[in-house]
Amino acid sequence: MSLIRKRAPLLLLEAVMLLLSLTVIVPFLIMIFGSLKTGLEATAFDLTLPVKWMWQNYKQAIVEGDMVRSFVNGAVITCAAVALNIVTTSMAAFIIARKNTRLSGFLYYFFFIGMIAPMQLIPTIRLFQSIELYGTYLSVILIYCSINMAFSIFLYTGFIRTTIPQALDEAAVLEGASLVRLFFGVVFPLLKPINLTILIIVFMNIWNDINIPLFFLSDPDKWTLPLSVYQFFGMFSGSSWNLVFANLVLTALPIIVLYLFCQRYIVSGLTAGAVK
């Protein structure tokens, strides 16, 4: 009796939540079904099953959109920028979190500006021209790394302050570890949850961006995956919506895989950084 009374509200809640999740699932289904329809059928943008399942749309999208090359470009740029971002910001955040001086306070606010100030395109282009890096992968990697620093330092600082005890540092230093050894040998491994959180969020920001390559990579052969979708807008008089959808599904796929891989860390990582 009491078991039923206890279970009943939970079952009701579960039913409500499953129903609510339809609001998320339906739009995704429109996209996935759309990617498997014929071009004509896909123009209706509705929630109907494909009359014929056109799996070859995916092959066509990959070949005609030159998606393999832009996938490699995107992967190289994104991975390099994310790695550089994580290493530099975690180090910086460690010091900002541990020092309780005016300077560290200033640095915290100084880095926060990156979260609220808009990027200035033309001055940035001029900068890279003057150091002769304009148009290179390196310039784009540096930009992505820098514009995402604010977010990373924001989360890292909170995480380190609230979850990594300072006693740990002292013990390590007593054992004769240098500062660099202390950070990379002791502290960094403990940051795993927040590392993965930042990894996925910064990865997602960079992976989905279309603006930076457009303005900073004048060679289209260096462009990243999201830009390849424009091949299918308006191609052959009028858009090939089925291929557009297939392209979008494929572009989102790496992030979904990465997300599923990191899911449990994301939750605990965000918690610890921000919360408590």
Add this chain to the structure above:
Amino acid sequence: MGYLRQKSILLAATVAFVAVMAGCGGGNAGNGSELKGQQEQSSGSVAPAKESVTITMEVGQALKEVAPHAFSQANIDEFEKQTNVKVKVIIDPDNQVKNVLQTKLSTSETPDIVVFNKVSGENELNTANYMLDLSGEPWVRRLTNPDALKAPDGNIYGFVMQSPLDAQAIVYNKAIFQELGLSVPTSYDEFLAVCEKIKQAGIAPIFAPFKDRWTFQIWTAGPFGYVATKEKPSLWADINAGTTKFSEVPEFEEILTKGLQLVERGYISPSALSDDYNMAPDAFMKKKAAMMIMGDWFVSDMKVKDPSIELGLFPVPAFNGKDLMISQSQITGMLHIPKAAKYPEEAKMFLDFLSQKEQMDRAQSDQPFMPSVNDASAPSLTPLQQEIYDTYIKTNKAVVEMNAFMKVDLTELWKYYQDMIAGGKTPKQVLEAWDEKFAELMSAANQPGF
């Protein structure tokens, strides 16, 4: 037998002619040395690089569809074969292309060729400042109508393969007209009657994709052009000099009011502001709508999507008792060479190469067009193109749209049209608001008189 021989002589003559043409025109010669001579002659300096050079050609995605001729892959392949210069096309998303090009031009990180509509380029890319003056190029004297390519300062800043053959007009479904026993309206009153009959048959008279800002202006294009061509020939000049305001032209208000009436009478669905161009094929295929205020390109689009639907065109009937005219757009897809281009000589070679007869003719096979130079073959036009040419262009029933005369971006005006349809502005208020914005934009563009 005799016939065959005749044909082979003709062929030989053609080959010889082409060789001569190539020799004097330059650009498409069979070997590099002639090209080099040509280049040295014209510029006196840079010779094409001996090792392989890659020139870049940048364009917005939609423009490449609207003006595809310069992008003919067969031509590009042939150019690479003949000159060892590679051509790489950069396609920008439409919503970004203007910003990307402006930014690149002002930071001197330009492609070698910029493809942009002529007047839009003058207004938005500051053509005269950033692009090379090509008035001295060899193809200029072979243009059928060189004046059409001239910028307001008299220089020619770009080349284009095709002469305009488009028509902004009302597209209609011939089958629906036949079923309901309707004929093409020749005045505004007839047009209203036609709409009423279609509405009563349970079909939406006009599909209007007004979510896309550029669409309502098509209603105004032909009628405005008529006023400026037939009734007030100095109208655009006066407006650009600041001596006449848009709100001072009663015809403009009348034309807008008549367009708005179509919404008020329910001939255009009140949902029009939610509809975009991409939804039109569906509406026509399912016979949900009978007409659209659009142009020849939609007819071509539908030919691909559903060949069984027969569509026709008639001019926007905004007047009673006046000639009705179709409207033609400014020169689309003009190929400009930025001053900051890395390989300007190779880019010039490419333009000259495209202007030659073989390339002109070869590009016809993708999509027929009216050639811009006088020595290319006459095209075999599609029936629709032929109809436009015969009915309107040859008989002088075509006007050039207002956009081609403007020195500023018109997007803001189009937003006011949307406001008007949403009930936020009267036609008079639209014109007054635009007068204010127009003055602001003209003054930002350093135009005298503002």
Add this chain to the structure above:
Amino acid sequence: MYSYRLVIPALVMYGLVFIYPTITGFYYSFTDWSPINGILKFSGLDNFKYIFNNDALLLAIRNTIVYAAICIVLKNVFGLLLAVALNTAIRSRNWLRAVFFAPSIVSSIVIGLVFIPILQPEGLLNEFASFIGLGALRQYWLSDTSIVIFTIAAVSIWQWTGYHMAIYLAGLQSISNDFYEASTIDGANAWQRFRFMTIPLLSASININVMLSLVGGLRVFGEVYSLTNGGPGNASQVLSTSVFVLFGEGRWGLGTALNTLLFLIVSVAAIPLLRKMRKQEVEA
């Protein structure tokens, strides 16, 4: 023992690639910078005066603030409710957490393509409303100028609620059960426990969520751009999209000035919150 050496790599890169162009950029706010003007003229506060006298831009400022306010409140309320619901022992919670988080990983192109058809007058949403007998609620979601900004906010809430849920969920999981047991003994009911135990213990996650939704809401671009591009007319224009429009018109000085104004608005709203957070962190 903590040396600022470790800050240097980040600081140098950030200073050079972000701060330096940003500062030179702000200078342009006070000029008539444009692709046409080769020589810049210092124009003082003219750009700012123009902004505060222009109806369309004032509407954009109003829209931005309305939009951000709605987003901050509803993303957090819904995010917290979802988190509480999925922090219970229901069986499908892992699947549901993943599903609700999923919208935040797709780009705004997807949002535009999928939602424009759904929000059409004859689209899925209106048809669904009629189907369940609420036909009276049918709207022109994207073309009625009086509701369009709310529609965009709703789509944004759809996209980002799961993201905020994840953060709240993490916060909830870090609250020890001991607290609840103690309060149950005290005889507090569920609402009282939520109000007087959970909420205060979640204050840090509330802070970060409010901060993220505040900054995201005021700087919104993608959702507006992909759903309406500021239309119909200028009805749903926000600050970032107006900046984009001004840049497209070649009025770069004015565009930069509007960007500067946006930066100031975000700063005024965010800095006090940031200060509060930092204080709490130091105390923790």
